[in-house]
Amino acid sequence: MWFSRTFSTVASHPLRVCVVGSGPAGFYTAEKMLKAHQEAQVDIIDRLPTPFGLVRSGVAPDHPETKIVVNQFTRIAQHERCTFFGNVTLGSSVTLPELRELYDVVVLAYGAESDRVLGIPGEDLSGVYAAREFVWWYNGHPNCRYLNPDLKSSDTAVILGQGNVALDVARILLRPTTELATTDIASHAFAALEDSFIRKVYLVGRRGPAQAVCTARELREIIGIKDLHVHIKEADLLTTPEDEDEMRNNRIRKRVYELLSKAATTRASHPSSDPRELHFVFFRKPDKFLESNERSGHVSGVRLEKTKLVGDRPGERMAAGTGQFEDLGCGIVLKSIGYKSIPVDGLPFDHRKGVVPNVRGRVLSDTSGDPMLLEKGLYVCGWLKRGPTGIIATNLYCAEETVASISEDLKQGVLASSSSSGREGLLQLLDSRNVRVIPFDGWEKIDSEERRLGSLRNKPREKLATWEELQKVATE
Secondary structure (H helix, E strand, O other), rough: OOOHEEEEEEEHOOEEEEOOOOHHHHHHHHHHHHHHOOOOOEEEEEEEEEEEHHHOOOOOOOOOOHHHHHHHHHHHOOOOOOEEOOOOOOOOEEEEEHHHHHHEEEEEEEEEEOOOOOOOOOOOOEEEEEEEHHHHHOOHHHHHOOOOOOOOOOOOOEEOOOOOOHHHHHHHOOOHHHOOOOOOOOOHHHHHHHOOOEEEEEEEOOOOOOOOOOOOHHHHHHHHOOOOOEEOOHHHHHOOOHHHHHOOOOHHHHHHHHHHHHOOOOOOOOHHHOEEEEEOOOOOEEEEEEEEEOOOEEEEEEEEEEEEEEEEOOOOEEEEEEEEEEEOOOOOEOOOOEEEEOOOOOOOEEOOOOOOOOEOOEOOOOOOOOOOOOOEEEEEOOOHHHHOOOOOHHHHHHHHHHHHHHHHHHOOOOOOOOOOOHHHHHHHHHHHHHOOOEEEHHHHHHHHHHHHHOOOOOOOOOOOOOOHHHHHHOOO
């Protein structure tokens, strides 16, 4: 393209690009940059020794077809103009101002690695977890290797939220472990699930079945678990004219409602020796977490407030409390109420929305929305740009938009030439700080060892789940 060549000629060096984060948003951005700018050098940094972000640590182990995209990402990482630096943390290994000094373009695509909080009493009790932590635990993320969720003090788990992540977590808790044995589930999680006492899972939502935010595919999968008893109160399935309007305008919501209605009237075909129950609880919001009388500091239940929908506009009605309460006993609570991105020093951040203020991927200097206040050379993509929504493919379109903005800025001369040293300067800086960089061939050693260990157990891989194991294998 004319504008990439112009930049290279003026700047007397290739266009140097750093992408922070190696999940789908990061890899799609790298791919689009490599295609659009034939002389661009793209470096991808990630705080983990392993690439692929949520494809590795978020996608459920019983969804292997969703992980096939790593083959495409691997080809990108092996491109002659692309380099992966694992074990490099933005903020401590290298700061954002330093990256901006080293590179012509910096694209932040590190996603959302924290969680929204409810802000209600008892949220810090033992046994109350973010669903993200639980997902990282069963997917072998090194940060949650030692989470050790309590699956034995009760036969009941409560999940707050009814989206796809909530359904993933419920499915892993309820699915017979024989069906998980040949997946890439982390071995420590598989062992705990084999010994689990959990037989009842309550999925709690603030609104009704006509507003459920899961997809039909995820719902169909969980209600199809063998010998699972699905419980939904008949009264909760009654619809209002407003509900009917919403479903007329949203095909997915209508299909989800139909699946829930059918599940409520279908009974397991024959008694099971190990019955399991899934309860959909609608029109309830958490008011407080209850502390156990027997085990100080541990959760023993959730106090729920009944809700009703208020507002006139279909699709925008909110759940309001009615002042009526009920208690639901359990031994573990998983909060699936949304992921949250984390700001870093030197980065404008909208704390209310949990995103970096931007216009089509161009980072703004503050949250005022003034498009003239641009942070030159700094861009954003993925959840950090738009919030934690969408599927893996959503990041493809998100990356296309951000890269189009970069290309426009190059063409218009917004990105002035600089003496940035890029990759060489980054490696020097990291070496001076004794940061042990894990290159892509280090990941390939991890990948090879995980596959070898998996083959011994008839699994696609046996994930190495501690920082020590990952770094040891990667540097051997």
